[in-house]
Amino acid sequence: MIFFAGLVQLIGFFISINIEDFSKSYLPYFNIIVPAANISCAAVCFFLLAFPKIRILHLMVLFVQGIVMTLNSLIFLGVFLYSLGIILLFCYDYLNSKKNVKIAICIFSLLISFLPILFKNVFMFFMATAYLFFILFSYFHIYVIIKSKLSKFFPFHAHRISDAKLPEPGEIIKLADFGLSERQINLLKEYKKGDMSYKKLAETFSTSKSTVKKEMSKICKSFGVINCETLLFLLGQYEISWRFVLENLIFEPYFIYSLLFFLKNRVVSRKNLTQSISKNIFIQIIVKVFCIFVILN
Numbered sequence: 001m002i003f004f005a006g007l008v009q010l011i012g013f014f015i016s017i018n019i020e021d022f023s024k025s026y027l028p029y030f031n032i033i034v035p036a037a038n039i040s041c042a043a044v045c046f047f048l049l050a051f052p053k054i055r056i057l058h059l060m061v062l063f064v065q066g067i068v069m070t071l072n073s074l075i076f077l078g079v080f081l082y083s084l085g086i087i088l089l090f091c092y093d094y095l096n097s098k099k100n101v102k103i104a105i106c107i108f109s110l111l112i113s114f115l116p117i118l119f120k121n122v123f124m125f126f127m128a129t130a131y132l133f134f135i136l137f138s139y140f141h142i143y144v145i146i147k148s149k150l151s152k153f154f155p156f157h158a159h160r161i162s163d164a165k166l167p168e169p170g171e172i173i174k175l176a177d178f179g180l181s182e183r184q185i186n187l188l189k190e191y192k193k194g195d196m197s198y199k200k201l202a203e204t205f206s207t208s209k210s211t212v213k214k215e216m217s218k219i220c221k222s223f224g225v226i227n228c229e230t231l232l233f234l235l236g237q238y239e240i241s242w243r244f245v246l247e248n249l250i251f252e253p254y255f256i257y258s259l260l261f262f263l264k265n266r267v268v269s270r271k272n273l274t275q276s277i278s279k280n281i282f283i284q285i286i287v288k289v290f291c292i293f294v295i296l297n
Contacts, residue, residue, distance in 0.1 A: 002052060005061065006045030013038035024073040026116040037068045053194075055092045059085050063106075067113045075117075075128045082110050083135040093193055096240070107132070164224035166234075173238035178222045187215055189242055192232060 016035040027033070041061045048057055066082025069075075086106050089095050095102055110132060118125040167173055175185050183205070190196045190204060198216070202209045216228055225231045 002045050002048045002058070006042050006049070009038050009042035009045060009061075009065075013042060022072070026071045026073065026120055030072055034068060034072055037064060041065055055088075059088055059092075059094075062088065067110065070110075070113065070128060071116060075124065076131055079110075079128060079131040080135055082106075083132065083139065086136065087139050096242075107136075164222070167238065171238060172241050173235065174241040174243070176241075176243065180219060180222060184215055184219050185242055187212065188219055191216065191228065192235065 013035055016031075016038055020034070022030045022034070025034075041064060044057050044061055048054065062081050062085030066078045066080075066085060068078070069081060070078030072078070086103060089102065089106070090099075111129065114125055114128050117128055164178065175188065180188070187201060187205065190201055196204070198209050198212045201212045205212070220226065220228060220231050223231055223234060225234055
Protein backbone atom coordinates (compact mmCIF):
# COMPACT_ATOMS: atom_id res chain seq x y z
CA MET A 1 0.00 0.00 0.00
CA ILE A 2 2.78 2.41 0.93
CA PHE A 3 4.64 1.83 -2.35
CA PHE A 4 1.58 2.50 -4.51
CA ALA A 5 0.65 5.53 -2.39
CA GLY A 6 4.11 6.97 -3.07
CA LEU A 7 3.77 6.15 -6.78
CA VAL A 8 0.41 7.95 -6.96
CA GLN A 9 1.90 11.00 -5.23
CA LEU A 10 4.84 11.03 -7.63
CA ILE A 11 2.57 10.83 -10.68
CA GLY A 12 0.37 13.52 -9.15
CA PHE A 13 3.41 15.75 -8.74
CA PHE A 14 4.31 15.58 -12.45
CA ILE A 15 0.68 16.17 -13.45
CA SER A 16 0.40 19.16 -11.10
CA ILE A 17 3.46 20.90 -12.57
CA ASN A 18 2.57 20.23 -16.20
CA ILE A 19 -1.11 19.89 -17.08
CA GLU A 20 -3.32 20.36 -14.01
CA ASP A 21 -5.80 23.25 -14.02
CA PHE A 22 -6.00 25.08 -10.68
CA SER A 23 -8.65 27.58 -11.70
CA LYS A 24 -11.30 25.78 -9.62
CA SER A 25 -9.22 25.63 -6.44
CA TYR A 26 -10.71 27.23 -3.34
CA LEU A 27 -7.47 28.88 -2.20
CA PRO A 28 -4.78 30.92 -4.00
CA TYR A 29 -1.29 29.65 -4.79
CA PHE A 30 -2.49 26.07 -5.27
CA ASN A 31 -0.20 25.83 -8.29
CA ILE A 32 2.58 25.81 -5.66
CA ILE A 33 0.80 24.12 -2.74
CA VAL A 34 -0.37 21.01 -4.64
CA PRO A 35 3.02 20.09 -6.23
CA ALA A 36 4.75 20.73 -2.89
CA ALA A 37 2.24 18.52 -1.04
CA ASN A 38 2.52 15.77 -3.65
CA ILE A 39 6.31 15.57 -3.72
CA SER A 40 6.56 15.85 0.08
CA CYS A 41 4.03 13.08 0.66
CA ALA A 42 5.73 10.94 -2.00
CA ALA A 43 9.04 11.35 -0.17
CA VAL A 44 7.38 10.36 3.12
CA CYS A 45 5.85 7.26 1.49
CA PHE A 46 9.19 6.08 0.09
CA PHE A 47 10.79 6.77 3.47
CA LEU A 48 8.12 4.55 5.05
CA LEU A 49 9.16 1.68 2.79
CA ALA A 50 12.33 1.51 4.89
CA PHE A 51 10.66 2.42 8.20
CA PRO A 52 7.05 1.17 7.97
CA LYS A 53 6.49 1.13 11.73
CA ILE A 54 6.40 4.94 12.00
CA ARG A 55 2.65 4.82 11.69
CA ILE A 56 2.02 8.44 12.54
CA LEU A 57 3.52 9.32 9.14
CA HIS A 58 0.91 7.13 7.40
CA LEU A 59 -1.78 9.26 8.99
CA MET A 60 0.01 12.52 8.23
CA VAL A 61 0.05 11.73 4.49
CA LEU A 62 -3.67 10.90 4.44
CA PHE A 63 -4.72 13.94 6.48
CA VAL A 64 -2.56 16.38 4.49
CA GLN A 65 -3.60 15.03 1.11
CA GLY A 66 -7.21 14.83 2.24
CA ILE A 67 -7.34 18.54 2.99
CA VAL A 68 -5.26 19.56 -0.06
CA MET A 69 -7.36 17.50 -2.49
CA THR A 70 -10.60 18.81 -0.99
CA LEU A 71 -9.56 22.44 -1.38
CA ASN A 72 -8.30 21.68 -4.88
CA SER A 73 -11.93 20.91 -5.86
CA LEU A 74 -11.35 17.11 -5.76
CA ILE A 75 -13.78 16.96 -2.86
CA PHE A 76 -14.82 13.31 -2.87
CA LEU A 77 -11.23 12.07 -3.19
CA GLY A 78 -10.05 14.43 -0.45
CA VAL A 79 -12.81 13.45 1.97
CA PHE A 80 -12.19 9.77 1.21
CA LEU A 81 -8.47 10.07 2.02
CA TYR A 82 -9.13 12.03 5.21
CA SER A 83 -11.77 9.51 6.33
CA LEU A 84 -9.33 6.68 5.64
CA GLY A 85 -6.90 8.42 7.99
CA ILE A 86 -9.53 8.37 10.75
CA ILE A 87 -10.13 4.65 10.13
CA LEU A 88 -6.40 3.96 10.40
CA LEU A 89 -6.38 5.81 13.72
CA PHE A 90 -8.73 3.09 14.90
CA CYS A 91 -6.76 0.27 13.26
CA TYR A 92 -3.46 1.49 14.73
CA ASP A 93 -4.92 1.65 18.27
CA TYR A 94 -4.70 5.44 18.56
CA LEU A 95 -8.35 5.49 19.66
CA ASN A 96 -8.02 3.18 22.66
CA SER A 97 -8.66 6.10 25.00
CA LYS A 98 -10.89 9.17 24.58
CA LYS A 99 -12.10 7.75 21.27
CA ASN A 100 -15.08 10.08 20.83
CA VAL A 101 -13.01 13.18 21.63
CA LYS A 102 -10.28 12.30 19.13
CA ILE A 103 -12.77 11.49 16.36
CA ALA A 104 -14.63 14.75 17.06
CA ILE A 105 -11.35 16.71 16.81
CA CYS A 106 -10.53 15.07 13.46
CA ILE A 107 -13.98 15.79 12.01
CA PHE A 108 -14.01 19.35 13.35
CA SER A 109 -10.57 20.01 11.83
CA LEU A 110 -11.78 18.90 8.41
CA LEU A 111 -14.95 20.97 8.69
CA ILE A 112 -12.80 24.01 9.51
CA SER A 113 -10.83 23.36 6.32
CA PHE A 114 -14.16 23.46 4.43
CA LEU A 115 -14.63 27.18 5.25
CA PRO A 116 -12.98 28.44 2.03
CA ILE A 117 -15.47 26.25 0.15
CA LEU A 118 -18.36 27.78 2.13
CA PHE A 119 -17.30 31.31 1.20
CA LYS A 120 -17.13 30.46 -2.51
CA ASN A 121 -19.88 27.88 -2.98
CA VAL A 122 -22.40 27.08 -0.24
CA PHE A 123 -23.81 24.13 -2.17
CA MET A 124 -20.39 22.46 -2.47
CA PHE A 125 -19.76 23.04 1.24
CA PHE A 126 -22.85 21.05 2.17
CA MET A 127 -21.98 18.46 -0.46
CA ALA A 128 -18.49 18.05 1.04
CA THR A 129 -20.00 17.69 4.53
CA ALA A 130 -22.45 15.09 3.22
CA TYR A 131 -19.57 13.19 1.58
CA LEU A 132 -17.70 13.16 4.90
CA PHE A 133 -20.51 11.65 6.94
CA PHE A 134 -21.53 9.28 4.14
CA ILE A 135 -18.02 7.81 3.92
CA LEU A 136 -17.53 7.64 7.70
CA PHE A 137 -20.85 5.91 8.29
CA SER A 138 -20.16 3.57 5.36
CA TYR A 139 -16.93 2.51 7.06
CA PHE A 140 -18.79 2.13 10.36
CA HIS A 141 -21.50 0.03 8.70
CA ILE A 142 -18.89 -2.33 7.25
CA TYR A 143 -17.20 -2.53 10.66
CA VAL A 144 -20.47 -3.49 12.37
CA ILE A 145 -21.13 -6.21 9.78
CA ILE A 146 -17.63 -7.69 10.10
CA LYS A 147 -17.80 -7.52 13.89
CA SER A 148 -21.14 -9.32 13.82
CA LYS A 149 -19.71 -12.06 11.61
CA LEU A 150 -16.66 -12.49 13.85
CA SER A 151 -18.76 -12.58 17.02
CA LYS A 152 -20.52 -15.67 15.68
CA PHE A 153 -17.23 -17.35 14.86
CA PHE A 154 -15.09 -16.35 17.82
CA PRO A 155 -16.91 -17.95 20.81
CA PHE A 156 -16.42 -21.34 19.17
CA HIS A 157 -12.78 -20.56 18.52
CA ALA A 158 -12.14 -18.95 21.91
CA HIS A 159 -13.15 -22.16 23.67
CA ARG A 160 -10.23 -23.87 21.95
CA ILE A 161 -7.49 -21.27 22.30
CA SER A 162 -8.14 -20.35 25.93
CA ASP A 163 -9.28 -22.22 29.03
CA ALA A 164 -9.87 -19.00 30.99
CA LYS A 165 -13.31 -17.70 31.88
CA LEU A 166 -13.89 -14.90 29.38
CA PRO A 167 -16.66 -12.34 28.85
CA GLU A 168 -18.77 -12.34 25.70
CA PRO A 169 -16.99 -11.04 22.56
CA GLY A 170 -17.47 -7.31 22.17
CA GLU A 171 -17.77 -6.69 25.91
CA ILE A 172 -15.24 -4.94 28.14
CA ILE A 173 -12.46 -7.17 29.46
CA LYS A 174 -10.74 -5.93 32.62
CA LEU A 175 -7.13 -7.05 32.71
CA ALA A 176 -6.92 -6.56 36.47
CA ASP A 177 -9.59 -9.26 36.89
CA PHE A 178 -7.11 -11.82 35.54
CA GLY A 179 -4.58 -11.17 38.29
CA LEU A 180 -2.21 -9.05 36.22
CA SER A 181 0.08 -6.72 38.11
CA GLU A 182 0.48 -3.07 37.24
CA ARG A 183 3.76 -3.73 35.45
CA GLN A 184 2.27 -6.63 33.49
CA ILE A 185 -0.63 -4.45 32.34
CA ASN A 186 1.78 -1.75 31.19
CA LEU A 187 3.96 -4.33 29.41
CA LEU A 188 0.96 -5.77 27.60
CA LYS A 189 -0.29 -2.31 26.64
CA GLU A 190 3.04 -1.44 25.00
CA TYR A 191 3.38 -4.88 23.38
CA LYS A 192 -0.11 -4.66 21.87
CA LYS A 193 0.86 -1.53 19.92
CA GLY A 194 2.73 -3.88 17.61
CA ASP A 195 6.02 -2.00 17.29
CA MET A 196 7.68 -3.17 20.51
CA SER A 197 10.09 -6.13 20.59
CA TYR A 198 11.11 -7.75 23.88
CA LYS A 199 14.39 -5.87 23.65
CA LYS A 200 12.66 -2.49 23.28
CA LEU A 201 10.25 -3.35 26.09
CA ALA A 202 13.20 -4.18 28.33
CA GLU A 203 14.77 -0.80 27.54
CA THR A 204 11.48 1.04 28.10
CA PHE A 205 10.85 -0.56 31.48
CA SER A 206 14.52 -0.57 32.56
CA THR A 207 14.72 -4.32 32.96
CA SER A 208 16.24 -7.31 31.20
CA LYS A 209 14.95 -9.07 28.11
CA SER A 210 14.64 -12.34 30.03
CA THR A 211 12.44 -10.62 32.63
CA VAL A 212 10.15 -9.32 29.90
CA LYS A 213 9.88 -12.82 28.41
CA LYS A 214 9.05 -14.20 31.83
CA GLU A 215 6.39 -11.56 32.47
CA MET A 216 4.80 -12.07 29.04
CA SER A 217 4.75 -15.80 29.65
CA LYS A 218 2.90 -15.21 32.93
CA ILE A 219 0.41 -12.96 31.15
CA CYS A 220 -0.29 -15.65 28.55
CA LYS A 221 -0.75 -18.19 31.33
CA SER A 222 -3.22 -15.87 33.08
CA PHE A 223 -5.40 -15.86 29.95
CA GLY A 224 -4.93 -19.57 29.27
CA VAL A 225 -3.26 -19.15 25.87
CA ILE A 226 -0.10 -20.71 24.49
CA ASN A 227 1.69 -17.62 23.11
CA CYS A 228 1.55 -13.84 22.68
CA GLU A 229 0.18 -13.99 19.13
CA THR A 230 -2.82 -15.99 20.33
CA LEU A 231 -3.24 -13.57 23.23
CA LEU A 232 -3.38 -10.57 20.86
CA PHE A 233 -5.96 -12.37 18.72
CA LEU A 234 -8.00 -13.09 21.84
CA LEU A 235 -7.86 -9.52 23.16
CA GLY A 236 -8.78 -8.17 19.74
CA GLN A 237 -12.34 -9.37 20.32
CA TYR A 238 -12.88 -7.12 23.34
CA GLU A 239 -12.80 -3.54 24.50
CA ILE A 240 -9.86 -3.56 26.89
CA SER A 241 -9.91 -1.84 30.25
CA TRP A 242 -6.29 -1.06 31.11
CA ARG A 243 -7.22 0.38 34.51
CA PHE A 244 -5.31 -1.10 37.41
CA VAL A 245 -7.23 -1.44 40.67
CA LEU A 246 -5.20 -0.08 43.59
CA GLU A 247 -6.64 -2.67 45.97
CA ASN A 248 -4.85 -5.37 43.97
CA LEU A 249 -1.53 -4.04 45.22
CA ILE A 250 -2.14 -5.57 48.64
CA PHE A 251 -2.25 -9.09 47.22
CA GLU A 252 0.90 -8.93 45.12
CA PRO A 253 3.52 -11.31 46.60
CA TYR A 254 6.23 -9.00 45.32
CA PHE A 255 4.62 -6.10 47.12
CA ILE A 256 4.19 -8.03 50.38
CA TYR A 257 7.89 -8.94 50.34
CA SER A 258 8.89 -5.36 49.63
CA LEU A 259 6.62 -4.01 52.36
CA LEU A 260 7.95 -6.46 54.97
CA PHE A 261 11.49 -5.55 54.02
CA PHE A 262 10.67 -1.87 54.32
CA LEU A 263 9.06 -2.29 57.76
CA LYS A 264 11.91 -4.44 59.00
CA ASN A 265 14.51 -1.90 57.90
CA ARG A 266 12.88 1.41 58.75
CA VAL A 267 16.17 3.21 59.16
CA VAL A 268 18.59 2.15 56.47
CA SER A 269 21.13 4.03 54.45
CA ARG A 270 20.69 4.44 50.73
CA LYS A 271 23.86 2.49 50.10
CA ASN A 272 22.67 -0.56 52.08
CA LEU A 273 19.23 -0.34 50.56
CA THR A 274 20.69 -0.33 47.06
CA GLN A 275 22.69 -3.43 47.90
CA SER A 276 19.57 -5.24 49.03
CA ILE A 277 16.99 -4.11 46.55
CA SER A 278 17.02 -1.88 43.47
CA LYS A 279 16.07 1.77 43.45
CA ASN A 280 12.93 0.87 41.52
CA ILE A 281 11.74 -1.40 44.31
CA PHE A 282 12.31 1.31 46.88
CA ILE A 283 10.26 3.79 44.86
CA GLN A 284 7.48 1.24 44.44
CA ILE A 285 7.42 0.60 48.19
CA ILE A 286 6.85 4.28 48.93
CA VAL A 287 4.14 4.57 46.29
CA LYS A 288 2.35 1.42 47.38
CA VAL A 289 2.47 2.28 51.08
CA PHE A 290 0.86 5.58 50.16
CA CYS A 291 -1.79 3.75 48.14
CA ILE A 292 -2.65 1.52 51.11
CA PHE A 293 -2.91 4.59 53.32
CA VAL A 294 -5.35 6.14 50.82
CA ILE A 295 -7.42 2.94 50.59
CA LEU A 296 -7.66 2.47 54.37
CA ASN A 297 -8.65 6.07 54.93
